[in-house]
Amino acid sequence: MGMNHDMIGHVYPPSKPYLVTSENISAFVKALGETNPAYADGTVAPPTFPIVVTMNAMDTAFHDPALQLDYARLVHSDQKFEYLRPIRVGDELTVSASVEEIKPLGTNEIATFKTDVYSGDELVVTGWSKIVVRGPEA
Amino acid sequence: MTIKLSDVSVGMELPALDLAFTRADLVAYANASGDQNPIHQDEEFAKSVGLPDVIAHGMLTMGRAIQVVTNWVGDPTAVIDYSVRMTRPVVVPNTAEGSIVSFTGKVAQINDDGTVQIDLGAVFGETKVLGLAKATVRLAQ
Numbered sequence: 001m002g003m004n005h006d007m008i009g010h011v012y013p014p015s016k017p018y019l020v021t022s023e024n025i026s027a028f029v030k031a032l033g034e035t036n037p038a039y040a041d042g043t044v045a046p047p048t049f050p051i052v053v054t055m056n057a058m059d060t061a062f063h064d065p066a067l068q069l070d071y072a073r074l075v076h077s078d079q080k081f082e083y084l085r086p087i088r089v090g091d092e093l094t095v096s097a098s099v100e101e102i103k104p105l106g107t108n109e110i111a112t113f114k115t116d117v118y119s120g121d122e123l124v125v126t127g128w129s130k131i132v133v134r135g136p137e138a
Numbered sequence: 139m140t141i142k143l144s145d146v147s148v149g150m151e152l153p154a155l156d157l158a159f160t161r162a163d164l165v166a167y168a169n170a171s172g173d174q175n176p177i178h179q180d181e182e183f184a185k186s187v188g189l190p191d192v193i194a195h196g197m198l199t200m201g202r203a204i205q206v207v208t209n210w211v212g213d214p215t216a217v218i219d220y221s222v223r224m225t226r227p228v229v230v231p232n233t234a235e236g237s238i239v240s241f242t243g244k245v246a247q248i249n250d251d252g253t254v255q256i257d258l259g260a261v262f263g264e265t266k267v268l269g270l271a272k273a274t275v276r277l278a279q
Binding site for chain 2: 024027028030031033035038044046047055056079080081082085086128
């Protein structure tokens with residue numbers, strides 16, 4: 001059983017707001033092993049910080065029964081971000097996730113999820129995550 | 139130090155970075171990112187699903203590769219897009235040294251709008267762990 005192609009174009013409701021704190025930024029910066037002094041005061045988030053909210057929003061989609069996605073066979077293969085502006089402390093982020101593409105690749109399926117990250121009404125970052133769902137073994 | 143557009147030419151190599159990935163790093167990244175998948179922390183679990191050992195989060199590798207660019211530019215907010223393919227995992231043994239990943243960057247293109255495309259490399263041992271890795275930055279004029 002593959003993924004439900006009727007879900008292409010489906011837009012999920014916005015995620016719950018996530019308040020960006022200097023503690024969250026600093027923990028992320030530290031976990032990356034960052035040494036850049038630009039992060040020292042914990043006000044600006046590193047470029048991959050949006051994954052904290054986009055992955056959560058996609059997780060909701062991944063577990064949507066209508067999508068028929070076999071979560072145990074999922075691998076995150078590609079990630080892209082386009083930044084309209086950096087994420088900063090005090091931003092209240094919500095994510096609008098949508099199913100951009102589902103297509104077969106041999107016995108596997110690949111799906112691309114688009115995640116628009118807003119702070120209030122302002123679009124700040126768009127992410128695209130491509131996943132591979134491995135097909136059943138022959 | 140601020141890199142200006144006039145300092146840049148196609149083919150120019152950015153200072154490379156060798157970064158260690160340890161088990162403690164994976165725990166810290168799991169907590170900071172919210173990705174608590176046990177394949178990144180639990181050796182027994184990782185092996186039970188056919189992995190050689192615990193593997194690093196692909197997003198941790200992505201988050202570290204961009205440091206080649208942001209350390210060079212200075213201002214991390216100069217990045218206007220960034221994309222990678224996670225081709226192979228970084229396997230992380232339970233040792234103090236962990237695994238070393240070598241990150242490189244090269245100026246691939248100077249765009250008409252004055253932005254600069256950097257192609258990135260990430261190699262663990264002999265294995266390329268990121269593919270199609272590139273970032274676009276806007277530099278001071």
